[in-house]
Amino acid sequence: MEHSESYFDGIKKKLIDELSSNSLDISEILSLSTELSKLDKNSVRFTVDADHVNRLGLELVSKKETALSEIIKNSYDADADTVLVNFIYDHVGSRLEILDNGTGMSRDELVNGFMRISTSMKKKEEYSRIYNRKRAGKKGIGRFAAQRLGLRLTILTKRDVDEGGLRVEIDWREFESEKELIVISNKVVETDDSHFQQFNFKSGTLLIIHDLRDNWTESQVKRAYRYASGLLLPFPVSKIKRIDSERGSKCRDPGFSAVIKRFMDGNEIDVIDTTDMYLKHALAEIEGWIDDKGQGFWRVKSSYIDYDSGVKNYVTKTLTQYQEKDQNTLEQIKVSEVRNVSFKAYYFNPGTAHVPKLLNSTVTENLRDFGGIRLYRNGFRVLPYGEKFDDWLRLDWHTKSRTILPPVGNQNFFGIVEITPDTKGYFEEVASREGLLETDSFNELREFVSSSILSAIVDFTYAFGQTKVFAGEKDYIKKGRISFKDSLDGFSESIEKLESSPRLELNKVQQINSLFKDGVEEHTSISDGSRVVPIELIESIAFQAKYLLDKAEMYRILAGLGLAMAEFTHEVKFSILKVSDNLYKLLELFPKEYLSQEIEQALSAIENLRAYTSFFEASFQSLTDKEGELLDLRKLVNEFLDAIKDTKHEDDQVRIDISLNGLDFVTPRAHRANFNSILVNLYSNAKKAIYRAGVEGRILIELEETDDTVEMVFSDNGCGISNENREKIFDEFYTTNTQMFSATENQQMLGMGLGLTIVREIVEGLGGEIDLTTPKDGYSTSFQVSLPKAEEKDIEDDF
Secondary structure (H helix, E strand, O other): OOOOHHHHHHHHHHHHHHHHOOOOOHHHHHHHHHHHHHOOOOOOOOOOEOHHHHHHHHHHOOOHHHHHHHHHHHHHHOOOOEEEEEEEEEOOEEEEEEEEOOOOOOHHHHHHHHOOOOOOHHHHOOEOOOOOOEOOOOOOOHHHHHHHHEEEEEEEEEOOOOOOEEEEEEEHHHOOOOOEHHHOOOOEEEEOOHHHHOOOOOOEEEEEEEEEOOOOOHHHHHHHHHHOHHHOOOOOOOOOOEEEEOOEEEEOOOOOEEEEEEEEOOEEEEEEOHHHHOHHHOOEEEEEEEOOOOEEEEEEEEOOOOEEOOOEOEOOOOHHHHHOOOOOOOOEOEOOOOEOEEEEEEEOOOOOOOOOHHHHHHHHHHHHHHOEEEEEEOOEEEOOOOOOOOOOOOHHHHHHHOOOOOOOOHHHEEEEEEEOOOOEOOOOEOOOOOOEOOOHHHHHHHHHHHHHHHHHHHHHHHHHOOOOOOOOOOOOOOOOOOOHHHHHHHHHHHHHHHHHOOOOOHHHHHHHHHHHOOOOOOOOOOOOOOOOOOHHHHHHHHHHHHHHHHHHHHHHHHHHHHHHHHHHHHHHHHHHHHHHHHHHHHHHHOOOOOOHHHHHHHHHHHHHHHHHHHHHHHHHHHOOOOOOEEEEHHHHHHHHHHHHOOOOOOOOOEEEEEEEEOOOOEEEEEOHHHHHHHHHHHHHHHHHHHHHHOOOEEEEEEEEEOOOEEEEEEEEOOOOOOHHHOOOOOOOOOOOOOOOOOOOHHHOOOOOOOHHHHHHHHHHHOOOEEEEEOOOOOOOEEEEEEEEOOOHHHHHHHO
């Protein structure tokens, strides 16, 4: 509606009077200014309804689990090493307290950060200020996450340079429709630091979310924890060590820990922490120690197979030692330089289904990136021990050398070695403060930890039921098999008998037809159990059966090829081991200036072959499980990328990117070999198309989670598929491959035209669909695979 000039003057006068007042009412000034801006005849401006905040909170953060995980991530971004999450239910009501020891906020940071919608802070500061962490929280979602969880919010925050902190009260119910967002004020006052002192936190932020909107089950709390699990590692939070370098002073990241508890009428109930997230799912737990007399001991336990070795004090890391373990001829572990030191290691084997499927991807990825045995001295972590490329205990070397057959690389462990003030021995840092001097004490400690871990794995692996632990053992179990061909031949013979069976006499056929008329008579000419089959049905059965027999014969041949590949893969692994051993010997014999580069390149190629054989061996082994498993596509794609990441020749460079939109990319039970076949075929076709296009190759694998399906879009920037061929690509024996005389020998990959046919039948067999879809800019071909999503109940049961 139009306002008169007098209305405009009235608003203006009120604003002037308010600005002239000795006690300013900021809310009234903002309200009058907003109203005055609406009367501007020459310009119009956007205004924001206060209810917009409520809608953003409930719509932008639809899941409560996502909301909680985002708040935990904000603590990580604030350089906290600890966040405590407490669900409290008592006579007062329900509330959620989230306390961290991060940097806290100044008044300016509170106003321009937390209280500002769509702040650009995280965009400007991609990494945290103290530990240089890559920020994990989504931009601007934290405040809406708090609004999503409860009706009221209390914020207490303190910096370490301030004596006290700040307190803000927000009631989300005040953000009503028809109110201007800017005029709703939230009181901020100074407060003491008592909430932080009781946990010895010098700084941090406490969010108290009152009147929770939802009830929380234990599984929902665990799911929220899992959403933030990529930040959490099962290592102790280290004391902060400041490092001075030419680039200035910085702090080493101590790690990040989160603990969630529930309090019911004052009773504390632990819900989940990193032990629940990772360590309780370990295949085995190994501990060892050296006592005050220099005697060494180790022990291995496994809740997975209900096994406890008891305390051992001898080494059995070779076949001879293990065979003599019961003859009392092995020497006890004894050291001369070290006293009072201990270690603990948690053992994981991705080849064994001991980790719940929903955690498998997270655990596997963190093992790959952060697995190892870390060293702590007086609470401080000592680098580089336990870093990704450090092999201070020679665990990776033992895995590559196959001294024992179970996997024992650094990426199979989360573990720590602790040197405490009570430890006796000469342990001193090198001048660069990166590592310890290799004294007799250090070397004794290293040998003790390494030998104990290997001995424990040998002991556990036999207890686990594996019959072959050392390469020198020969114990094979042969299993019978059912002849698929005999079964098919029997079916074909039955069809032939059905086709050659005598026709019924005409009068008998007429009697049978009369059964469908009103007057039903008893016909004794057809004995009990006789069956009348129309000739058309016989012909139909015969036609379909012959078609299926032809298809089955083709798949029998392919299955035979697959079995040959499985045996071939098994044999190749041992050949790789022999070649690798000899190359290492050559590397030791030749001076570095002779052939060392060539040998290193050969060893790299050997590792590539090892990666390929491990990938295919895992696929073959999955077929032994008749029921299959819940397929975590994220995990399978990552394993595939690991297998091929360093296997490209100089003329064969293809960049592969992966994009994730969702969290649980889980399909119903099936064999992983099925999905691996899809990946291998699509990847192979993409490489051929890239060769033909003569471009720098790019492949994009996108995974997306919807309410009912899990989608994978596989794209490449190759030569593309012409319109006339789009309808033919799934046909049997149709191929666009032609001999390319300009290609290198490595690139001459000619197909039979069965790959996409098989892929389609695998996808349809899994209850899904595959088709071409419109590619994104920069790509020429995209295949979209849609598979049904596993039921929430199955996922929760598996978790």
